[in-house]
Amino acid sequence: MHPTLFIELRCEELPARFVRIAETGLRDAVLQLLNGIAHGAVRTWATPRRVALAVEDLAPARPEELSVVTGPAEAAAYRDGKPTPAAVGFAKGKGVPVEELILVDSPKGRVIAAQVRSGGQRVIDLLAQGLGDAILGIPFVHTMTWGPARWARPIHGLVALYGEALVPASVAGVAAGRETLGHRLHPGPITISGAEAYAAALRAHFVIADRAERELTIRSQLDAAAHALGLQVGELDLVDEVVDLVEWPQVVTCAFDQGLLHLPPRLLVESMGVHQRVFPLFSGDILSNRFLAVSNHPFAATDPECAATIAAGNAKVLGARFHDARFFYAEDRKKPLAVHGEKLARMQWIRGGGTMADKGARVGAIAEELAPRLGATGAAAARAGGLSKADLATQMVGEFPELQGHVGRLLAAFDGEPAEVSLAIEEHYLPRFSGDQLPTAALGLAVALADRLDTLTRTFALGLKPKGSADPLGLRRAAGGVVALLLHAGLRIELPLLLRIADRAGASASAGLDAAAVGALTEEQLAELVGFVMDRARAALAEPHATDVVNAVFASRDHDVVALAARCGAMSALAADPAFEALKTTFKRVMNITKDHTTTTFDPTALIEPAEQALAATFGEARDRARACAEASDFAGALHALVKLRGPVDSFFDAVLVMAPEPALREARLGLLSAIALEFRRIADFKHLN
């Protein structure tokens, strides 16, 4: 058993989102440095103020290797038995004494050679020389300089031990030692004897070094505190961030002013999470005025005065944050949502794209047009679309932009709008990002789709297509949203048609509004936009499906996203079939042999062999069945019908020579195979499968 390597790097508070990057980064950097050296298990620890690593059973040095390097010919290397300058130079270059050169036979005849040792570098030396740069090379998204170096935050301490031995490394001007510090309120110093004692030593100084353990601690404390109040904690996603904001988690129970509960609960819940990283408590679905803060305080558990101080502080922040909200919300409710919306006429959407009022009108018109296809009523869609942006003019949204849509919903409900309309006003913002929730009702779907189609058609009409990776108007996100919404709705429609419908409806709604917003898409812009959305569709489908499957399906060049997704699904299911390899071989052969053949019709009477006549007959049935299935969006069924042709196709290839010398026969055989290939291409072109 070799000694264990232990490294701890101490710094000022890392951003929470960087703690794990630092943890894996340190591990990767050190293992890279020790590449080729045998070792046992690797452990890591991380808090906002430190990352640490242990490499167990680490061999002391890289293994040595001896290799023979050949040099000049013997004749050039020695004269009168003495080494020539060529030999001396060669030996020097290889780092061996000239008298240790040997003679070997090579394809070029007898030459001199050096026996060169490589490897053998000691762990201690590798770390002493390389650890500092390896640490500074950890890839963070943002780094800063503070004088001695550039890293995520200033570095203050380094412990580096190989067994008992101190590794003489340094980073950012900090030399390695054996001491570290604990929690700010109980710093030590702490002398570290090695990896085994590390976590316990830190625990005695109020630091839980293990990230997973901190997470468990937080979860169990949250549960216990909620339980003690007879309440429940809501979403726990925030735990992931809070874990990396503290070294010694201690949950504190807090309460805000009951009067704030009159505010929209979502405002309270989101602000608690986003701004304060605290956990709201619920009684069933009802928000309570109690909440839980995860402090970093060692004494909060034992000193009631300390806990009370922390709770009072957190409650005060919430009160201050919501004082304006209470006022704004009361003011906003004095006017109907539609009246707020009138102010949108003074709010620009994007340069040249008219005002937000214009946008709202277009969204209403497009939603009305799309509604019947989605199972919603046109009039409700027009109403919801027309009101969808009105809350942007409220004081509440001005103050809390994250509540856009939600405030609209609350005000619409307050005004007595139908429930489906107010719900659609909120849901039309979904999805806000890739993988986000989607609208739950058809009306929300219609308005959400209309909003994104409007954004895309108008921006492309204005020539604002994203260039490079920059996408300031969020058009990729809008296109991804269109794809997600179509898939969610199961709406079978060709994209060019859908975009043209949106374009026309939007343009007609713009008549009489800001003239700058008008201007239908040219054919060229439409084609560009179709390609832009198709790229997002391809990206979305490449997540659940293999790339070659997606390529095979997209080779058809049609633009019905829902059908494309279903075809990818059918292909992926087929690919899981044990017979798939054989199927692929057969039908790739069909695809390849017909690739230069342009017609997909054939004269069945020209076929003479039983095998080909049988194939022609089976094909007719398979084709009809496949088309009927595809018509009903059952692409698995269609594919199933077609792959049944494998036996007859194999028999066909065994029995006949496709490239028959007689032109009519050859044409008929190629035609038959082309017809089969065509049916496959309607689902997926096997040529693109790996």
Place this chain on the structure above:
Amino acid sequence: MKFQDLILTLQRFWGDQGCAVLQPYDLEMGAGTFHPATFLRALGPAPWRAAYVQPCRRPGDARYGENPNRLGHYYQFQVIMKPSPADIQQRYIRSLEAIGVDLKKHDLRFVEDNWESPTLGAWGLGWEVWLDGMEVTQFTYFQQVAGFELNPISAELTYGLERLAMYLQGVDNVFDLVWVDGITYRDVYLRNEQEQSAYNFQHADTDQLLRSFEGAQAECIKLCRLGLALPAYDQCMKSSHLFNLLDARGAISVAERARTIGRVRTLALACARTWQGLPVDEPAGGAA
């Protein structure tokens, strides 16, 4: 701790750390960072340490003195140290202890916050410092000012004095703060909040403000070309404040807003170049 004792204690503390204790700059500004002692002195290689109170005007945040937490005029305590001392975080924590924050009772947290001022072409990395969940200080390692990469790096600390004092005094309304025995924040500033709010939101003459804005811009560039960085920068600060007034009056559309901020930034960059003896009309490292 009374409001003025908070100021006096911070001044004494940072004075003892070797900072020059300055007095507020005599022009309107939106944040202590605008003070030439920070914006201009962060540039270039010369060491610099200063601490000062800076009254800040944010016309849009004014609430006629009716909101217990929001003010159109408030105080920041600003510290800048260049180069940033290795133990600046420790020194900051000691300053909290000096003003009476007992860390055995309070939860102190450094939460990532990357500061950026589009107006000044400046950014830095650091934290919001949280005391029991309340942001009491902005702690920034400046990385760039006016588009110039900084070397050495300055550490900038900005204490929100009213908020800190409210916490230390345990009051829920800023106007209840005790300034000194017998005088409250209300006595000093309530009427100012009321009247300035009326000006900011109702009576400021936007045409006149726009003309002043244009005038300050022209003057700033003229002075830069004459190599007079400090008077030029005064005009830059004025134009920034005029922009804030116009914005509070709703006289600047969303689209126009970004463009106007860009115009002020151009002035700030020109001043920064002039301050460093560089010709005015070349962009600063493409960062403009």
